Structures are given as structure tokens and as C-alpha cells.
Amino acid sequence: MHDILSSFALALSLIAGGDAELWRIVALSLEVSLASAVFACALGLPLGGLVAVREFPGRRVVIVALNALLGLPSVVVGLVVYLLLSRAGPLGSLGILFTPRAIVLAQTLLVLPIVAALARQFVEDAWHEYREQLTSLGVSAVRAVPTLLWDLRYSLLTVVLAGFGRAASEVGAVMIVGGNIDGVTRVMTTAIALETSKGDLPLALGLGVILLSMVLALNAAAYAIREWSARHHG
Amino acid sequence: MASAPLFPLEARGLTVVLGGHTAIERIDFVLDAGARIAVLGPNGAGKSVLLRVLHGLIAPSAGEVLWAGSAARARDQAMVFQRPVMLRRSALANVEFALAMNGVRGPERRARARDAIERVGLSSLAARSARVLSGGEQQRLALARAWSLRPRVIFLDEPTASLDPAAASEVERVIGEIHAAGTAIVMTTHHLGLARRVADEIVFLHEGRLTERTAVERFFNAPQSPEAARFLKGELPWNKSSPEPSAD
Ligand SMILES: Nc1ncnc2c1ncn2[C@@H]1O[C@H](COP(=O)(O)OP(=O)(O)OP(=O)(O)O)[C@@H](O)[C@H]1O
Numbered sequence A: 001m002h003d004i005l006s007s008f009a010l011a012l013s014l015i016a017g018g019d020a021e022l023w024r025i026v027a028l029s030l031e032v033s034l035a036s037a038v039f040a041c042a043l044g045l046p047l048g049g050l051v052a053v054r055e056f057p058g059r060r061v062v063i064v065a066l067n068a069l070l071g072l073p074s075v076v077v078g079l080v081v082y083l084l085l086s087r088a089g090p091l092g093s094l095g096i097l098f099t100p101r102a103i104v105l106a107q108t109l110l111v112l113p114i115v116a117a118l119a120r121q122f123v124e125d126a127w128h129e130y131r132e133q134l135t136s137l138g139v140s141a142v143r144a145v146p147t148l149l150w151d152l153r154y155s156l157l158t159v160v161l162a163g164f165g166r167a168a169s170e171v172g173a174v175m176i177v178g179g180n181i182d183g184v185t186r187v188m189t190t191a192i193a194l195e196t197s198k199g200d201l202p203l204a205l206g207l208g209v210i211l212l213s214m215v216l217a218l219n220a221a222a223y224a225i226r227e228w229s230a231r232h233h234g
Numbered sequence B: 001m002a003s004a005p006l007f008p009l010e011a012r013g014l015t016v017v018l019g020g021h022t023a024i025e026r027i028d029f030v031l032d033a034g035a036r037i038a039v040l041g042p043n044g045a046g047k048s049v050l051l052r053v054l055h056g057l058i059a060p061s062a063g064e065v066l067w068a069g070s071a072a073r074a075r076d077q078a079m080v081f082q083r084p085v086m087l088r089r090s091a092l093a094n095v096e097f098a099l100a101m102n103g104v105r106g107p108e109r110r111a112r113a114r115d116a117i118e119r120v121g122l123s124s125l126a127a128r129s130a131r132v133l134s135g136g137e138q139q140r141l142a143l144a145r146a147w148s149l150r151p152r153v154i155f156l157d158e159p160t161a162s163l164d165p166a167a168a169s170e171v172e173r174v175i176g177e178i179h180a181a182g183t184a185i186v187m188t189t190h191h192l193g194l195a196r197r198v199a200d201e202i203v204f205l206h207e208g209r210l211t212e213r214t215a216v217e218r219f220f221n222a223p224q225s226p227e228a229a230r231f232l233k234g235e236l237p238w239n240k241s242s243p244e245p246s247a248d
């Protein structure tokens, strides 16, 4: 018990003291997670929107697949990306295995289904309500997608933040394709996993505190924005 | 401005089945340029469904809608729904969106939107988020939005349903202006006084069937179908106590 408490005190002093290694890890985590969230949203929001408004053969299969991908095991994604990027793999010539780019690719693949599936659900509900009105105004189903996405911007912000949160708290895939290389691909989650097993509790705890605070802050922000939009936009 | 011929708008043997229920059945109907028609009938008679199928929002289960003999959906038409839907943006931006979707750009878009909003008396609310406007304000905004498109036919589904007397007479005046601009009007309403003042002809629906189409004075004095006669007997006392802008 005493050990844990003293580790915790050390952890807080690392955070407060601006420990260079700790903050470098945090910065890299934020960078790759933000990039993944941006890529996943840029692809996932329009994709989810299109699936929501378009009738096409196999639509149900796509929806079931999207929903199933929500529970995609992270290590499997890591393995697939590893195989793609490994020297003998189809994308091996890029030479990005064990770099932050590989982490971004794996995280994007993990976050994309979340964003697309949630966007599909939101847009489909809205389309149900708006369809006749928009059609009456001369808006085609495909043209309606950006309009609906913009109309749902406050709800979708929660989706974006959920995507970012998932990316930031990802460990399995990131470990496989990043390798947790000190100063290159070491992010919060992989550092926590490794430092804990090595017994460096203060660093692990410090990172854990920051990760947790981040997730809490994101959720609080999402909640506040939705409350605000409900009051101001109905 | 003058574009492809639109009229006559013809419905031939129009039948719409929704969820196993025949909402309208074998309706024949012709609308000429500049006509003013009020569609009357009890709740559930099929008035809204008729407007939506004419406007091209639902495909008929049988029969067809023809614009000047063509089955293609005409663009120069607009509709105000019984429950209008507004986007999460300002009242003005909602009108501008409709104009943008119909190819109106630049300063003209803003000017036309402002003009339309002013005509329905909502200028002071132009910057307010459209979704927090009251039901009656949204209905007037929807009228402004539809009218800003300068349609040649406008379908109005109960345009005065949730309006206070002042707003109702305002909307009635706007409908008059829309007609004066040469736009044909097809309107449903439960306000018989409004129908009488605004329409030239009444189309009466009963359980999805068109029972008569009669000039307005004749309809109210001597309805041709027994269904309409019964409707008028039952409805007139209710109508007299309803918030109508003027007594007939
Ligand atoms: N999507 C739908 N699915 C099943 N039934 C429907 C659907 N839409 C309308 N109906 C039915 O069709 C009939 C006609 O409906 P409609 O809305 O046209 O009535 P209305 O004449 O406009 O009535 P009101 O005066 O109450 O507005 C009603 O019985 C309604 O329940």
C-alpha cells in the first residue's frame, strides 16, 4: 500500500514537474490519435451518411458488417496492418512499419467503423424526418448527406470525440505495428503496459492519470456541447 | 423565367396504398395555370396524401401524375407541409438554403430570402434559430421558404392550422399575393371560411375518394355529393367558433 502511494506521489510530481519523457509520450499520443480521428471522420462520416440515404443492393449486409466491425479485436487489426506493412507485405515498400504512420493507419482502421456506424444511425434517423422536406426543396439523396451531416453537427461531435477516445486508448494494435520504441513510437497506452510490467509504476501511473483526465474532459466537453445545442438550436 | 410548359397538371386514376391502407383511390383531377383549389374533407380523408403524390413525394400505387403530359416531376413547384421541417440554422439561412438548392446565388439569394421573410412578417426573427421558433412561426417560415422559390404551383397543407387569428389573416393575405403573382394554389384546410375566401373551386375527398369538384359558392350553398353535404352540416358550426380572421 505504501509503495503504491509513494508511486502515485512520484507520478504526480512527474506530471507537475513537466517530465520531458512523460510529456513527449503524451504529445505523440495526441498527435497520432488526432490524425487517426481526422482521417477516420473524413472517410467515415460521408460513408455512413451515404449508406443511410442510398438504397443499393447489399445495403443490409453493409450495415450488419459495419456494426460487426464495431467490435473489431484490436490485435487482429494490428496483425493485418503488420502483415500489410512488413517488408514482404504488399505495402512493405512504404517502409513505415514501426513508425508513427503505422500507428495512425492501424488506429484509423479501428476508428473508421465506429464513426461510420454511428454516423449511419444518426443520419438515417434524420433522413427519415427530413426526407420529404428536402426532396420537396429539390435536394437529391446524395446532396442531402452534407446537409444532414451539418445539421447533426452537435450530435456528431460526440461521435468524433468517441473516435478520438478509442484511438487514444488503443493498445494491442499499436503495440504490434508501433513496437513501443522509445522516442519514436512510444505512446501512452503502450508505455503504461510496458512500464507496468517493468515495475516503473510512477511513469505508468502518471500516464494513466493523464489518459483518464483526457477521456473525462472529452466526455464532459461533448456533454456540454450537446446541452448547449439543444437549448440554442432545438 | 418562363420555362417549359407545366400545365395542365393531371392526375389519372391515382391510387396510393400506404402500409396496406388505401389512402386515396382512383382520383382524376386536372389543374390549370393560375387555378385556386381547396381540398376539403374530414381527418384521414387523404388530403395530405393527395398533395404529396401530386407534388411527387410518393409514387402512386396505380395511376399517374402528368405535368403537361409528361410523367417527369416538374421543378417549378413547392409545398408547405402540415408539419414543416426546419434545418438547424437561422430562419434566414433556411430560406437561403432552399434558394441555393435551386441555383439562386450571390446577393440575389440573400435579397430574395429577406424579402420572403419580410412578407410573412418574420423579419424580427430572421436571425433566430429556426428550430426554436414556435409552431406558427415555423409554418409562416415554411411559407416564406416555399414562396421564395417562385413556384408556378404551390401546395399548401393546412397553412393556417396552428396560427393565431392575426397570423392566420396574415397568411391569408400572403396566399392572395402568391396567387396574384400567377401561381396556382392547391390547399387543404379545415377552415371553411378560408377555403371560401381563397379558393375558386373545392375538391372534396371522402375516405380516399374524390366525391365532387365544385365552384366554391355552389359547394357551400348546394354541395353535389351527400358526403360533402353531411360534412358541411357537421362542420359548419365548428367552423364558426374557430379562430377565423373574419366572419362570413
Ligand atoms: N405512411 C403511412 N402509412 C400508413 N397509412 C398512412 C400513411 N400516411 C397516411 N396514411 C393513412 O392514409 C389516410 C389519409 O391520410 P392523410 O394524411 O392524407 O389524411 P388527411 O386528409 O390529410 O387528414 P387530416 O385532416 O387529419 O390532415 C389516413 O387514414 C392515414 O392514416
Ligand SMILES: [Mg+2]
Pocket (backbone or CB within 6 Å): B047, B048, B049, B082, B157
Ligand atoms: Mg393532412
